[in-house]
Amino acid sequence: MPSPPFHRLLSFYSNRNPSDPTTIRLGDSLRGNLSLGLDFPVALAIAVGRHLFLRNTASWFSLNIHLPSVKTTKTLLDNVVIEDEKDYYTCAELVSEAGKRDGWAGRIDAVGLWALAADVKTGRVSGEDVVGFQRGELFERVEARRRSREQVLPFWRGGPISVTGHSWFVKKLFDVDVYRTDVKSD
Numbered sequence: 001m002p003s004p005p006f007h008r009l010l011s012f013y014s015n016r017n018p019s020d021p022t023t024i025r026l027g028d029s030l031r032g033n034l035s036l037g038l039d040f041p042v043a044l045a046i047a048v049g050r051h052l053f054l055r056n057t058a059s060w061f062s063l064n065i066h067l068p069s070v071k072t073t074k075t076l077l078d079n080v081v082i083e084d085e086k087d088y089y090t091c092a093e094l095v096s097e098a099g100k101r102d103g104w105a106g107r108i109d110a111v112g113l114w115a116l117a118a119d120v121k122t123g124r125v126s127g128e129d130v131v132g133f134q135r136g137e138l139f140e141r142v143e144a145r146r147r148s149r150e151q152v153l154p155f156w157r158g159g160p161i162s163v164t165g166h167s168w169f170v171k172k173l174f175d176v177d178v179y180r181t182d183v184k185s186d
Contacts, residue, residue: 004136005078006074008135009133034170050065054070077109082127
């Protein structure tokens with residue numbers, strides 16, 4: 001039986017720990033967020049928030065997330081209807097559609113998806129990426145895009161102030177390849 005969509009999204013982080021792919025440590029979340037192109041402070045804040053919200057291990061002092069124990073199974077955008085004939089969505093279109101189905105929480109998730117996955121040149125997110133998020137299969141694609149200097153997240157969407165410094169820092173400290181000059185995007 002395939003895992004639920006939200007668990008597949010989280011497995012992007014747990015797969016960074018080959019010794020225990022069912023547990024997400026704070027460092028795994030941080031490295032995953034950095035590989036998605038987020039600047040260090042943003043990546044750390046999101047990782048800590050995720051672990052405070054989803055932590056489910058027995059110890060008070062542990063922020064670990066045991067993936068099979070996470071009760072949430074669907075993404076908040078699971079109910080957003082994606083039109084087959086429409087290739088791209090603006091942030092406003094995604095927020096409007098998500099708000100109709102899931103209220104303010106859906107709107108926040110739509111803005112987060114848009115900020116992370118929208119093309120840096122057009123500012124639009126593909127219908128394919130929205131469906132990938134709904135299925136829990138998006139983060140690997142975004143990670144592959146962020147390896148290229150052509151797809152650097154703007155600072156106001158959580159990207160780095162200094163691309164070269166950020167790339168060097170996350171490679172040296174976290175062994176994460178992001179925004180390299182030797183990679184071209186598709």
